Structures are given as structure tokens and as C-alpha cells.
Amino acid sequence: MPALPTGCTWVQDAQAEELRDYFSLTDVALRRVVEPERGLYMAESEKVIRRALAAGHRLRSLLMTPRWVEEWPDLIATARAQGAPVYVAAPAVAEELTGFHLHRGVLAAMHRPELPSIEEVVATARRVAVLEDIVDHTNVGAVFRSAAALGVDAVLVTPRCADPLYRRSVRVSMGTVFQVPWTRIDPWPDGVGMLQELGFTVAALALSDDAVSLDDLEVAPPERLALVLGTEGDGLSSRTVEAADLVVKIPMGGQVDSLNVAAASAVAFWAVRPRA
16 A cells, blocks of 8 residues: 555545444435434535635544545645544445445545524524425535525524535535524424514515515515525425415416425525625
């Protein structure tokens, strides 16, 4: 085996106990439990890892394949400075360990940060997205990416919503889950009242006979707006819709009545983005 930079260790045994953070990354049910319990999350790809570090998150360890070791010496140096081991594994060993081909060359186990309070997250926010029970990690990541691009200041996720720090969410978001402040809002939908007390107009994005058009909301949006997006199958709960200040729908043609939640979020965020 070729020599490695100081601080790097060759991995030959995919079952080694020190690598347990990386075991079975494709087992969603397992990782949903394991990662919060251990206080960690996984960041995949050099760009995502850099965004996590820029946000002040700390490394637990790095896992790299050999061809990338010389490409990113600064990541290795950061790991050493933070006291995090760097493991180097042949592609076949890395795949056996994680359950998928490490085609992006590097994975990081990161310390999961403590979530801030709702009051902290929304203190200066003018636009907030609330994700109610969205269970698909890809959709959660896509919503965060749209939020970062289109002027949403904060994201709140309900107790049953998928974890924004799950590997697939982080990857799809391109690391914007580290850029947009977020936390969980619990209990829900009682949290609608909390947002109203904090000065937000709460708008439920849903199909309803009394829904106003997004066009109308775009013309005269409230100063502080919380836009609630519902789960992929059933949409928002009736309790949420009843508690909201107004119901909003996206005007559509082509005999289509609704969009995927990620697509709908992008349309709505763009329409109500702050203009000044």
C-alpha cells in the first residue's frame, strides 16, 4: 500500500468497530434511529462537507478513497486540527462498509449540532417555510435548496417530517441545510398559534374552496409570512388548514390540480419573496 499523509489510516476491514458511523448508510430505517442517538449526521461530497465546516459544524471523522487523498489536503488538515481520524479505503471496501459506491470520493461523519429554539430561528425572519410531515428526504432537501435561493429566511419542520440532516436530504440540498436556519416546531399544529403570536401571517398551501390565489398573495404579501407545505400524499391536515390565517393555492392549467411539494415550494417562495 502506498504511504498516506500523516493522520490518515488505511481501512481493510469493513466491519471494524471504529467505522461503525459508516455502517449500512442505505438502511434508512436504521439510520433514522442511529444518527440522532449517536449525535451525528453524514455529509457526502467535498462541496457539502466544506459547507458544513463553513457553518461551524465539526468533524467526527472522514472516509476517503485513495485517488482523492492528494486532491483535498486541506480537508485532511482540518480533520487533524479537530482531532478527527481520516480513514482511507479502497472503493470496494468503502462500498461494502457503506452499502453504496463512494463515487464522490469522500464522506464525513459530523457532530450533529443542537437545534436552536423557534424564537431564535425566526427572530429576524420575514419569510418562513413550515414543512408538515414531509417524509421523502429528497423533497426535504429540494425545499431547502429552493428556500436558500428564493429568500426564505428560516425553515421549521414538524415532528414527523423527515430529518433535514439525513444524508440524502443534505446531498439534494447541496449543503443549503447548513445555510438556512432551521429547527423543529413541536407540538404541531398547535405551533400555528405560536407563529401567529410571533407576528406571522400563517398561509396554508392547499386546495380549498375558500383558497386565495397565489397571484393575489404575491401582489400584497404580509410583512412576516409563514408558508405551510404539506406531506406528499394527503397534503396538509385539516387542523392545520383550519388554524391558518388563510389558504393559498397555485393557479394552474392543463387539468393539473397540484404539483410535487418540492416544485410547489419553489413556485410559492418565488412569488412571495421579499422585494426590498
